[in-house]
Amino acid sequence: ENVNADGYARTYRLFARADTAHADRLGDLAAPALFMTGSEDRNSTPAMSAAMARLAPAGQCAVLSGERHMMTIASPQKVTQRIMAFLDQASNASTNAEAGPPFDAMEFRRALGSFLTGVTIVTTIDDAGDPRGFTANSFTSVSLDPPLVLVCIAKRALGHQAFSTSRGFAVNILAEDQKAASGIFASKAADKFASVAWQPGQTGNPLIGGSVAVFDCDLEQLVDAGDHSILIGRVHDFTHNGAQPLGYCRGAYVTPGLSQEALAAAAPPGTEVGVILENEGRVLFFETAEGSYQLPAGRGLGSANEPRSLKGKLAAKAIDAELGFLYAVWDDAADASRTHVYYRGTVDAPVSGDGQIRFIDIDRIAELKIADPAVRSMLARYARERAEDMFGVYVGNEVEGEVRPLAKPEPSAPIHSGPIHSGQR
Template sequence: MFPTGVTVVTVLDEEGNPRGITANSFTSVSLDPPLVLVCIGNRSFSFPIFCSAPSFAVNLLHEGQADVSSLFASRSPEKFHSTGFGPKHTGAPVLTDCLAWFDCTVHDRVFAGDHLILIGRVQDFGPSETANRTAPLGFCRGRYTTVRDSLDAGAEAPHGIQVGYLVEADDGILLQSDGAGGWRLPGGRSRKAERSLLLADGGTLPLRPDDSFLYSVFDIAGQDAGCLVYRARLSADATATTLPPGFRFFALDALPFEAMPMRETRAMLRRYVRERRADRFGIYIDSSDGGRLAMVDGSTSSWPGAFAENG
């Protein structure tokens, strides 16, 4: 009734042949020592091997591997004929293509009902060397699904910092619709300057790799989260004619201040307009006495009117 991840649990039999099954009952047990567990059904063709093998590997599948999951859930004798694998620390077969893997020695075995609870001590782990997807494969209500981050681009990032991008063009700046009639800065997901903006549909808007600079750091009234804003420019192959729905360039004298719900964003953009017209930029750092504006030429000044709506 609730979504789980999907894994392929692999092991070597007594003759050194790779064996594997699909399992979604996988979880962490302990950090010290590092322990994980997986449940193996006693009807599995490989059940006797898991009851005696000294080591095993757990391979987490990504969203493009529903076929791999179905293959290892079958009794096909050719599971590894089309699936790349190799040894890591213990010698257990680790899939070449997967989201991540855990190479384990057996810490304990517990027989419970019709399942073996196989507890492994993690000896090595890591991401796949070839997987180019980041979303895990999920399983819910008898079907495969994709487990994606619920944060939309521009939402509060997991580290408690909202990240915005002030994307410049010759005739204005780029804004993103908030879906409720308002406008906001396009958002990022990392506190470090990124090379592209992630869109809600999974696409990206590429940025010039060497043309992003920190512009403003400030708190948001009534929230625990703060905000980082970078200045940036779209790359040459992401022009205004290829903007996705919900994105639009606004001229400096036509910015929709009245449709921007966050006061701090409005004040920052008014400062940007003044600085751009003067061609002299600074970095605003918030503080209890109104903040400091560090100019690119090295000078600093107090700015008690940081979030004033006028001036």
């Protein structure tokens, strides 16, 4: 009732006509421009802000997660922070503008390629409800609390529009046997998803079967960065398994797991192949009748139906092990023709029903009677390294930090099992 009808009409006439007058001028905007909205804003949608940012030559789009139309009033601090960051960035860019020496773009790409990475397929659902995806190795973990990850998408990618305006995306970390899928999702094929088994996750984003790990994310922030956009995702849900991850380096795939299996498989027949199998801080041993302890080991890696081989021995005791990376290789002091090859691995639940199987806490391994001195010293190294990486955590920020040990819980104290907060120093 108190609304001024004339004023209201005038304002809405302006809304309706302003686009025709101004939209084409965005391309002439020389100054850096920030187009910001809330992820829940139905009037000024993230898609609209992203489209404007693309039209403006130095435009960037920011979508504030969970905010709505009145975000300047509802969350002034959040909005101001984002504007301040934008202004800082704009003023740094102008001071760095003095051109440095030109450099070779191909060489730059080659140098970047020496960084060994994994391979992911990043997926989303576009406006039409169709699944979209592209292969990416620019995946990076960003923050533990809140849980954030990022991936960079080229502005040239056909999927750029779909990803930069989406509500979220899923990152599927590929396994060694998913090279073919990586190739298809790195192509411009029309129906990339016909070639893989997938299902929608909790957020609807496509999750690809057989992946080593999957992070299902809401789009937290879209950052404009040169010829790419950085998609920062807030992890909503994730899964992972023990399969071997696919790697990528210098323009080619690398398969560390397969190479290591090939090494053990090709080893001379006398080779002892063993494994340190871990389950929640304990290592699996076989206790002999004389009270000494042995790691699972056999003649060669073999297969389940070769009883003398490692895989045969594990199968005979119904141990469902996941072999990981190679841990140690040494020649026998007494017989130089005999090589010992040991893997690291994991085993699911402690297996019962076999009187010989023992799970020993890592820090108690030193007390065990172990006949082979080489195995004993390998296990001492394992215990040392394991104590460091298991109870250490990286603390710091993007410019400085260090790995610090966390206090180990006393055996009698309740084990704190919540997420690690960055404030817990």
